[in-house]
Amino acid sequence: MWKIGALLLVGLGLPLVxxxxxxxxxxxxxxxxxxxxxxxxxxxxxxxxxxxxxxQTPAAATxxxxxxxxxxxxxxxxxxxxxxxxxxxxWAPGKPLLFTPDNGAQTTLTGAQIKAVRTKTASSxxxxxxxxxxxxxxxxxxxxxxxxxGFGYANVGKSRHLYxxxxxxxxxxxxxxxxxxxxxSVAYGVTDNLTLLAxxxxxxxxxxTIAGGKVSGEIxxxxxxxxxxxxxxxxxxxxxxxxxxxxxGITFGHDDRQITLSSGYMGLGDQMGGDGAIPVIVAGQWRxxxxxxxxxxxxxxxxTEYDDQLxxxxxxxRLLGGRADTRMSSxxxxxxxxxxxxxxxxxxxxxxxxxxEGVEVFGPIPWIDFAWAFGKPDR
Numbered sequence: 176m177w178k179i180g181a182l183l184l185v186g187l188g189l190p191l192v193x194x195x196x197x198x199x200x201x202x203x204x205x206x207x208x209x210x211x212x213x214x215x216x217x218x219x220x221x222x223x224x225x226x227x228x229x230x231q232t233p234a235a236a237t238x239x240x241x242x243x244x245x246x247x248x249x250x251x252x253x254x255x256x257x258x259x260x261x262x263x264x265x266w267a268p269g270k271p272l273l274f275t276p277d278n279g280a281q282t283t284l285t286g287a288q289i290k291a292v293r294t295k296t297a298s299s300x301x302x303x304x305x306x307x308x309x310x311x312x313x314x315x316x317x318x319x320x321x322x323x324x325g326f327g328y329a330n331v332g333k334s335r336h337l338y339x340x341x342x343x344x345x346x347x348x349x350x351x352x353x354x355x356x357x358x359x360s361v362a363y364g365v366t367d368n369l370t371l372l373a374x375x376x377x378x379x380x381x382x383x384t385i386a387g388g389k390v391s392g393e394i395x396x397x398x399x400x401x402x403x404x405x406x407x408x409x410x411x412x413x414x415x416x417x418x419x420x421x422x423x424g425i426t427f428g429h430d431d432r433q434i435t436l437s438s439g440y441m442g443l444g445d446q447m448g449g450d451g452a453i454p455v456i457v458a459g460q461w462r463x464x465x466x467x468x469x470x471x472x473x474x475x476x477x478x479t480e481y482d483d484q485l486x487x488x489x490x491x492x493r494l495l496g497g498r499a500d501t502r503m504s505s506x507x508x509x510x511x512x513x514x515x516x517x518x519x520x521x522x523x524x525x526x527x528x529x530x531x532e533g534v535e536v537f538g539p540i541p542w543i544d545f546a547w548a549f550g551k552p553d554r
């Protein structure tokens with residue numbers, strides 16, 4: 176029986192094997208298609224670009240320098256705005272111009288439309304002109320001058336103390352008019368080394384007239400010497416000689432800080448007794464600011480005929496004043512450039528006279544002097 180079963184299995188197995196061999200093999204995944212030689216290669220996906228803003232100004236438009244101008248059109252209208260600086264350099268009348276008006280859109284103006292193009296600083300606007308005039312009045316002038324002491328003004332009182340001269344003379348063409356109470360005088364620099372002086376106590380009749388001169392010069396740095404003389408005359412009954420003075424002196428320092436030592440001989444006329452005296456003077460100036468100077472002048476008068484002497488001590492504050500310039504019709508301002516035009520001296524004198532009968536010192540006696548300077552400035 177087992178043999179019959181084996182035969183049946185063999186008989187049945189052969190067809191199964193045959194069927195298995197004839198059956199199509201299981202389907203594998205379809206192979207990737209090989210692209211044809213002429214077929215284009217697939218493109219790689221591009222990297223995502225950042226989203227652009229909705230509106231974008233070209234770089235040239237934002238980075239190009241511009242110049243503010245006013246454009247006057249032939250129809251009489253004037254527009255304010257900007258143009259490219261490169262156009263401002265190269266533009267010529269008759270050529271078109273790319274122009275962006277204030278609060279407006281950029282446009283191209285033809286050469287036929289343009290009458291003139293100018294910067295705003297050259298504006299003819301009346302308001303701008305008024306502002307510029309006001310600024311000119313309120314803005315002080317700047318002087319490049321520097322005095323020997325480093326101040327911005329010249330010391331127009333450098334050639335004199337209260338009355339006695341210093342070794343520093345007036346320059347050629349310089350002068351001043353001085354009023355000391357009722358005594359008037361004028362000095363003038365004929366040359367840089369020669370100064371002439373004239374004065375009177377009253378204009379008419381001349382109760383006392385003074386005439387004199389001074390020769391001065393700088394012999395070394397900061398050392399000035401001077402020599403001169405004065406005559407005192409009365410005109411009440413003809414011109415009679417009252418006194419004559421010859422002096423010499425040396426000044427150490429410069430226009431702003433100086434000390435003067437001087438002496439000489441004073442001879443009195445017959446009407447004054449005919450005696451003589453020797454004055455010894457120590458005087459000086461010390462400039463504090465542009466407009467303020469301290470001045471002192473001290474005399475020791477030694478009579479030749481007796482032992483007593485006259486002592487005069489003085490000190491004063493000197494103001495260097497400016498002048499008023501007219502701007503914008505009647506408006507005025509004080510100048511801060513150029514030389515001052517006048518000086519004011521305010522001070523006191525003290526006298527210790529001889530034979531004063533118990534009174535040792537007279538004073539203080541007020542001293543006021545006004546002087547007006549004229550002529551060439553020190554610059």
